[in-house]
Amino acid sequence: MLEKKKYKFWFATGSQSLYGDECLQVVAEHSKIMVEGLNKSGLLPFEVIWKPTLIDNASIRQLFNDANGDEKCAGVITWMHTFSPAKSWILGLQEFRKPMLHLHTQFNRRIPYGTIDMDFMNTNQSAHGDREFGHIVSRMGIERKVIAGFWEDKTVQDRIADWMITAIGIIESSHIRVLRVGDNMRNVAVTEGDKVEAHIKFGWEIDAYNITDIAEYVQQVSQGDIDALVEEYYSSYEILTEGRDEKEFRQHIAVQAGIEIGFEKFLEEKNYHAIVTNFEVLSGLNQLPGLAIQRLMEKGYGFGGEGDWKTAAMVRLMKLMTQSISNAKGTSFMEDYTYNLEPGMEGILQAHMLEVCPSIATGKIGIKVSPLSMGNREDPARLVFTSKPGKGVATSLVDLGNRFRLLINDVECLPQDTAMPKLPVASAFWRPEPNLTTGAEAWILAGGAHHTAFSYDLTSEQMGDWAASMGIEAVFIDKDTTIRNFKNELRWNSVAFR
Ligand code: MN
Numbered sequence: 001m002l003e004k005k006k007y008k009f010w011f012a013t014g015s016q017s018l019y020g021d022e023c024l025q026v027v028a029e030h031s032k033i034m035v036e037g038l039n040k041s042g043l044l045p046f047e048v049i050w051k052p053t054l055i056d057n058a059s060i061r062q063l064f065n066d067a068n069g070d071e072k073c074a075g076v077i078t079w080m081h082t083f084s085p086a087k088s089w090i091l092g093l094q095e096f097r098k099p100m101l102h103l104h105t106q107f108n109r110r111i112p113y114g115t116i117d118m119d120f121m122n123t124n125q126s127a128h129g130d131r132e133f134g135h136i137v138s139r140m141g142i143e144r145k146v147i148a149g150f151w152e153d154k155t156v157q158d159r160i161a162d163w164m165i166t167a168i169g170i171i172e173s174s175h176i177r178v179l180r181v182g183d184n185m186r187n188v189a190v191t192e193g194d195k196v197e198a199h200i201k202f203g204w205e206i207d208a209y210n211i212t213d214i215a216e217y218v219q220q221v222s223q224g225d226i227d228a229l230v231e232e233y234y235s236s237y238e239i240l241t242e243g244r245d246e247k248e249f250r251q252h253i254a255v256q257a258g259i260e261i262g263f264e265k266f267l268e269e270k271n272y273h274a275i276v277t278n279f280e281v282l283s284g285l286n287q288l289p290g291l292a293i294q295r296l297m298e299k300g301y302g303f304g305g306e307g308d309w310k311t312a313a314m315v316r317l318m319k320l321m322t323q324s325i326s327n328a329k330g331t332s333f334m335e336d337y338t339y340n341l342e343p344g345m346e347g348i349l350q351a352h353m354l355e356v357c358p359s360i361a362t363g364k365i366g367i368k369v370s371p372l373s374m375g376n377r378e379d380p381a382r383l384v385f386t387s388k389p390g391k392g393v394a395t396s397l398v399d400l401g402n403r404f405r406l407l408i409n410d411v412e413c414l415p416q417d418t419a420m421p422k423l424p425v426a427s428a429f430w431r432p433e434p435n436l437t438t439g440a441e442a443w444i445l446a447g448g449a450h451h452t453a454f455s456y457d458l459t460s461e462q463m464g465d466w467a468a469s470m471g472i473e474a475v476f477i478d479k480d481t482t483i484r485n486f487k488n489e490l491r492w493n494s495v496a497f498r
Contacts, residue, residue: 002300002323007046007074007171009101009164010067011035013053014060014084014133023123027081028053030107034151043157045324046164048077054084060092068097075099075167077160080129081107082122086136093140099167099469101160102137104130104148143469166462169321170469174203176302176313176320179272181211182281184307190449191308193399201404201470204313207272215284218262229257233291237383238366252287252369253381259285260292267301274302274316276309279353279375288372290354290382294426297357303333304451305352310397314453315357317466318395322457329388329456330360334428336450339436346436347414347429350454354382356426360456361385370424386416387428392456394430395463396448403497406467407448408460409439409477428454433478442477442486473497 013031015024035050054060067073075098106126137144145163149156184191195206230253241249267275275296279288297303300323302316311333318331335352350356353372358365365385372380389412396407410433420427432439460476467474473493477486 002319004323006072007168008049008072009046009167010051010063010073010076011038011048012051012063012076012078014055014078014080014089014129015053015082016055016084016088019082019122023082024053024055026123030081031079034105034107037152038157038160041154041157043154044161044164046074046168053081055088057088057091060089061095062092064092064096068095073098074164074171075101077101077103078133079103079105080126080133082125083129083132086132089133089136090140093137093142099163099170100137100142100144101163101167102130102134102144102146103151103160104134104146105151105156107151109150109152143471145465162459162462163465165321165324165458166465166469168324169317169462169466172320173317173466173470176203176274176316177205177207177272178274178276178302178309178313178316179267179270180206180208180276180307180309181214182276182278182307183208185278186280188306190398190447191304191306191310191451193310193404195309197399197404198310198313201472202313206309206313211281212284214263214266217266218258218285221258221261221265225261226254226257229261230254233257233367236365238364240366240368240384242368244369249369252379253291253367255287255378256289256291256381259287259289260295263289263292264296264299267296273300274304274309274312276304276307276312278305278307279372279377282375282377285377287377287380288354288375290380291367293355294358294383297332297355298359303355303357305333305335305355308449308451310399311449311451311453314395314397318453318455318458321462321466322455325457328359329390329392330357331453331455331457332357332360334394334452334454336452337427340429341436347431348436348440349427349429350387351423351425351427354380354425356383356428358383358385358426360387360428360454361426362388368424382424383426384424385426387413387426388456389413389415390456392430392454393458393460393463394432394452394454396443396452398447398449400447404472405446405493405497406463406472406474407443407446407477408463408467408474409433409443409448410460410479411439411454413456434481438481438483439477441483442481445483445487446475446477446490
């Protein structure tokens with residue numbers, strides 16, 4: 001379901017004709033060497049494509065419009081080798097609609113003290129030219145990333161790689177389509193929101209179908225297909241019957257196999273990439289989709305429980321962003337459930353009724369069948385596991401009535417050493433930065449939901465850059481958060497984002 005697209009990023013070098021052809025030749029040679037070096041580093045998830053040096057309004061305008069029109073181009077990296085008068089960039093920038101990275105670097109690392117002359121100064125003046133370029137981008141109020149440093153340094157290349165992933169999120173956001181088979185859970189506030197505004201801001205299409213429409217697809221799945229998938233479950237996971245009758249247990253699992261196949265067929269046919277369910281709206285289904293949703297999430301679909309389409313879209317977005325990362329640790333829908341408040345052991349147990357993505361699992365994954373204790377359907381089958389230790393980012397997109405806010409919390413998943421033999425759901429246990437109490441206080445002050453989209457593989461910087469590109473507020477809860485400053489930030493932002 002996550003179809004890897006071979007995106008490319010264009011490298012646009014700025015200069016002007018004032019310095020003569022010889023200088024322009026050097027500029028082109030240098031930028032070619034740099035693009036080759038970046039591609040050879042092995043650190044960038046996508047290829048960089050060299051473009052001829054830009055020297056005037058016509059060539060600049062043409063390049064940005066070509067970039068707009070090229071489906072494979074996910075963004076443009078700009079760099080001013082010499083001075084490039086910024087008025088030449090105004091029309092091109094005005095018409096450009098894709099992510100932009102301003103790489104503030106220079107070809108040489110060291111000033112050649114023994115030989116430096118005015119020719120060298122004129123050829124190598126990005127300290128000068130990049131300021132002129134930065135000025136016009138800022139004056140025009142265009143959102144972009146600025147990365148400064150020597151282009152051969154690993155830290156710079158790692159940051160370019162991180163930005164590329166953000167750029168994919170910006171580009172891909174407008175292709176996300178969320179299927180709602182069930183409205184938001186009755187009476188719940190935080191999962192609600194303005195779908196039209198989400199379409200305008202993020203490009204998300206959010207549509208409703210009757211649950212019975214998708215249930216028909218489930219009912220039409222052949223017994224042979226169900227049996228084959230149940231066999232796959234039995235060979236992939238540990239079967240934890242816990243005293244239940246083996247035949248009855250298998251029948252319960254078969255229900256989820258039918259849901260997985262039927263749901264996926266519906267999603268594929270109608271071209272949706274994320275789905276929400278609601279345990280209050282299950283006509284035509286025998287169980288709340290559990291194991292089935294967990295497997296769909298692992299395949300790359302977004303999910304939100306109780307009709308939470310905002311989180312479903314965020315999970316999909318973060319899965320799209322992380323798909324190019326080798327050895328990715330996982331991305332999931334998650335819910336703050338219960339605290340451990342013991343001194344030194346503080347943290348939040350993360351879980352959901354059923355639907356946690358197995359991409360974040362560590363160790364064995366089992367299948368259990370247990371009562372849901374909510375709603376009126378039969379006991380659903382679900383995958384159970386604990387989660388990898390390590391740092392990650394938890395995000396919550398909230399609708400404040402007149403605008404969206406993205407909360408971004410650095411969290412650390414801690415090893416789950418103490419067994420929870422009676423807990424029949426998958427879980428993680430994380431400690432929010434800067435600590436549980438300040439993290440929780442800030443989250444609540446900002447109006448964050450109990451649902452989150454979580455990933456080990458993204459950073460708060462990437463999610464904040466994505467939010468900035470969408471033109472919405474991002475608030476960060478991290479090691480530097482203090483409540484006094486955080487409250488002021490919310491107060492100031494309420495003016496800035498009105
Ligand atoms: Mn929930």
